[in-house]
């Protein structure tokens with residue numbers, strides 16, 4: 001038996017990568033915010049217009065922070081190829097001089113819901129918890145390893161099904177929602193799978209030690225918490241009816 005016979009024919013990192021992917025999918029199945037009662041109510045037509053306004057207003061802060069977050073992610077990579085692969089995310093949200101991006105599409109939604117765009121863009125009426133959670137996400141990608149920064153975007157693996165559910169559910173149940181104001185989600189149906197697959201391939205390839213794979217899973221758990229606590233805060237304020245001082249107050253609460 002030569003020394004070469006001892007080399008396994010199956011590539012172990014591939015097996016580890018498959019196991020990692022399975023763990024990530026399990027985390028999503030148990031912790032993604034599609035499971036939150038606020039989303040169930042939103043998608044099943046159980047909210048009034050004021051509650052939908054509150055959701056869209058708060059979610060604007062998340063949307064408008066995503067390109068800032070992605071600029072921080074870019075800044076973590078000396079490797080030009082990774083920057084090239086990541087940078088379209090900024091344009092997807094910010095748009096360009098001659099094309100609209102996701103933030104403008106989100107403002108079409110909030111305007112369609114009757115909110116003044118200047119008020120939405122000011123972010124004055126958002127819940128403190130929204131700001132804390134979203135800022136924590138931006139902070140995370142700046143301070144943790146580049147691998148964890150990429151891994152924290154992996155919630156997008158689970159986004160397309162929630163977007164489909166939301167488009168269908170909100171169009172069916174709310175007379176104040178029409179296809180024109182839902183274009184944001186329609187576009188994400190193409191963008192999110194492409195972005196999520198890049199991030200998944202990246203962590204499969206680069207998380208080559210048990211510690212790195214654990215860090216990837218913890219980054220995804222962190223991000224599911226970022227999403228979940230935003231809905232907890234919305235529920236407390238606008239379903240239970242305890243909006244904190246300074247927060248948006250719909251006419252019909």
Ligand SMILES: O=C(O)c1cc(C(=O)O)c2c(n1)C(=O)C(=O)c1cc(C(=O)O)[nH]c1-2
Pocket residue numbers: 066152153154155156157158159162163188227
């Ligand atoms: O509607 C949703 O439930 C949802 C969730 C997520 C997510 O899982 O983080 C994103 C989005 N939408 C989204 O529209 C989006 O652009 C986005 C970017 C990112 C990210 O972490 O970089 N997540 C998400």
